[in-house]
Amino acid sequence: xxxxxxxxxxxxxxLAGRNAAAELRETAPELRVLITDSGGAASTEIMGFSAxxxxxxxxxxxLRDILVSGGGLADPELARTLAEGAIPELRRLERCGIRxxxxxxxxxxxxxxxxxxxxxxxxxxxxxxxxxxxxxKTDMRNLRIVHLMKKDGIxxxxxxxxxxxxxAKAVILAGGGFAGLWKFSTWSRNRRGDCLILASDxxxxxxxxxxxxxxxxxxxxxxxCSGFPVITTILHEGATLRNRQGQSLxxxxxxxxxxxxxxxxxxxxxxxxxxxxxxxxxxxxxxxxEEIFAGKYPEYHIKFKQIEPDFKRxxxxxxxxxxxxxxxxxxxxxxxxxxxxxxxxGEAVGGIHGRDRxxxxxxxxxxxxxxxxxxxxxxxxxxxxxxxxxxxxxxxxPTPENIFREIAVILDSSFDPLKDPGKLxxxxxxxxxxxxxxxxxxxxxxxxxxxxxx
Numbered sequence: 001x002x003x004x005x006x007x008x009x010x011x012x013x014x015l016a017g018r019n020a021a022a023e024l025r026e027t028a029p030e031l032r033v034l035i036t037d038s039g040g041a042a043s044t045e046i047m048g049f050s051a052x053x054x055x056x057x058x059x060x061x062x063l064r065d066i067l068v069s070g071g072g073l074a075d076p077e078l079a080r081t082l083a084e085g086a087i088p089e090l091r092r093l094e095r096c097g098i099r100x101x102x103x104x105x106x107x108x109x110x111x112x113x114x115x116x117x118x119x120x121x122x123x124x125x126x127x128x129x130x131x132x133x134x135x136x137k138t139d140m141r142n143l144r145i146v147h148l149m150k151k152d153g154i155x156x157x158x159x160x161x162x163x164x165x166x167x168a169k170a171v172i173l174a175g176g177g178f179a180g181l182w183k184f185s186t187w188s189r190n191r192r193g194d195c196l197i198l199a200s201d202x203x204x205x206x207x208x209x210x211x212x213x214x215x216x217x218x219x220x221x222x223x224x225c226s227g228f229p230v231i232t233t234i235l236h237e238g239a240t241l242r243n244r245q246g247q248s249l250x251x252x253x254x255x256x257x258x259x260x261x262x263x264x265x266x267x268x269x270x271x272x273x274x275x276x277x278x279x280x281x282x283x284x285x286x287x288x289x290e291e292i293f294a295g296k297y298p299e300y301h302i303k304f305k306q307i308e309p310d311f312k313r314x315x316x317x318x319x320x321x322x323x324x325x326x327x328x329x330x331x332x333x334x335x336x337x338x339x340x341x342x343x344x345x346g347e348a349v350g351g352i353h354g355r356d357r358x359x360x361x362x363x364x365x366x367x368x369x370x371x372x373x374x375x376x377x378x379x380x381x382x383x384x385x386x387x388x389x390x391x392x393x394x395x396x397x398p399t400p401e402n403i404f405r406e407i408a409v410i411l412d413s414s415f416d417p418l419k420d421p422g423k424l425x426x427x428x429x430x431x432x433x434x435x436x437x438x439x440x441x442x443x444x445x446x447x448x449x450x451x452x453x454x
Contacts, residue, residue, distance in 0.1 A: 006034035012175030014041030016346025018136035019370025028378035040190025048123025049363030070354020085368035113359025155341030177325030183408035208327030210450030218321030221278035238287035243274035280317030335373035
């Protein structure tokens, strides 16, 4: 059995993991860092992130929006950490060389995201995530971590699925959420909650698993676009949602609702029999100014023109799809879990957003909490002696693919934006009939929590 030794093991090489690694390199270069990843990160898709740079905006107003959107379930301490960390992370990225778009008068060209009281999403074209991933490029090993080792209640390392044994003084879990468990999802199958299972099996607490954000406008047609999330910010710029009778789902004078409310509105319309032939609602982009759209969303413009060269005829059929899981590993503002030596950041974490996430905050949290996780792990490692991992047999028993397929079908039919209690209860009953693999238990816990927080 192969054995590796490091000071800090980072699970996940998206922007949360890379920011943690960068913090460790910059502030604790003497420490050894090992990053593992099994693929599937979506950090390259981050267009931009929330920052209170608009005239009249402030971290306090930003915090208020986060807490309102969270519906009483966001952790105020974590929400404040996110709101106050936005401007420092923006400045850091600017120092690194990312040039954020500006208006003619020199102000930031902010996008008005659904759920924000002011335009707040700063961006560099539509490639902020891609640029940050390149800036934070780092060496990594293609390993899937499947078990965390402890001794006397303290983290001592991990096992990979190929049997590799890793000795580590600290572990940072930054491997994403669990929306890949749904059949109709914007995520890959690599995002099925592995980090949550690692944390739970190690004794850490999970929180808010029933808080799942369904992207309201995920394409179901054209067929080759199925699963593609069509951005909602353009609803502020002339795009419309219409049912099969041509009626708008968004009254002209009313504000655009938060994503959770928008997803419910679309699903209710579909359930009422007002869907188009492929089961979705029409997302009509013909009202957009193509020149302005191309300037603000250049990559989307190229992609959309490939779908329909005549921009005035551009439209999708859309319905809600599982997108961001807002529940996950419970942490404090230092990214510490309840297990000594175990830290977490990014979408693997729960409690930051509560019931619903403001557009742009997923892009922000990977920078703010990734950096904090790296700093906290460095502080911990410097004052902690290495504990040799116990001699254990290789403990990995993977969830079979046929079980994943059954979980996906059950979640699609039972857990949607409306959180119907009868459907949730039926879903729990069906899941309990499956063998109790860890991902089955995670799905049951998510449905059970959704029942508790309708």
